[in-house]
Amino acid sequence: MYNYIENPQEIERQSFKIIHSEMKNTELEPIKLSIIKRVIHTTTDFDYEDILLFKEKVEETLLNAMKKGCMIVTDTEMIKAGISKxxxxxxxxxxxSFVGTEEAYHMAKEKGITRSMAAVDIALDLPQDKLFVIGNAPTALYRILEKKQLNNVRGVIGVPVGFVGAKESKEALWESNIPSIISQGRKGGSTVAVAIVNALLREAVKAIEE
Known part of the structure; x- marks a missing residue:
């Protein structure tokens, strides 16, 4: 017989205990620590302790937007599916996620842009406060940065993964005045984006229940 843990809650509890013991610095603001731990849990990659960057007070900004019921706009269906319903x-x-819509397809074809860029344009035309969550498409980040009217954008989680444009687009986002969380360099992706959003959602729900 194999000896292993069957209870999923116990597996998660022990996983986070290991993560906490192996982190270089756990003396962080509670929300930031929660986000970093959740990303490490998802990726098993302790590099994220160093490469996840947070604009000043961005955690509070994004929590406030979530507590007010903002719209979350993702650049992939995978991210949308992974966020806790x-x-x-x-x-x-x-x-x-507007990338797969007919409107995005036709707009991209007409303007000669990517569907990810068209999806940003569609989202920005909507009046609701919104949080962009980008885990795949650097062109989506660049499109957000190109736009002048971002009054209803409360923040951007920008963690696209890849070799072409990912690192540079995140650097450009970091240099902007948009409240943001980024992953430095090539690493990132949809699973990282989901982990960040779900960590924030947990904190937002906890805050309204207190």
């Missing part, structure tokens, strides 16, 4: 529902948050 029960937590989002508790906060009256709606989630959207």
């Amino acid at each position: 029960p937590l989002a529902k508790e906060l009256n948050i709606t989630m959207h």
Whole structure:
């Protein structure tokens, strides 16, 4: 017989205990620590302790937007699918990914741009406060940065993965005045984006329940 842990809650508890013991610095603000731990748990990559960067007070900015029921706009269906539906529902948050829509397809073809860029344009035309979550498409980050009217954008989680444009687009986002969380360099991706959002959602729900 094999000897292994079957209880999923116990597996998660022990995983986070290991993560805490192996981190170089756990003396961080609680929300930031929660986000970093969640990303490490998802990726098993302790590099994220160093390469996740947070604009000043961005955690509070994004939590406040979530507590007010902002719209979350993702650049992939995978991110949208991975975000906790029960937590989002508790906060009256709606989630959207416009990349696969016919409108994005036709707009991209007409303007000669990527569908990820077209999806940003579609989202920005909507009046609701929104949080962009970009885990795949550097062109989506660049499109956000190109736009002048971002009054209803409460923040950007910019963690696209890849070799072409990912590192540079995140650096450009970091140099902007947009409240943001980024992953330095080539690393990132949809699973990292989901981990960050779900960590924030947990903290937002906890805050309204206290």
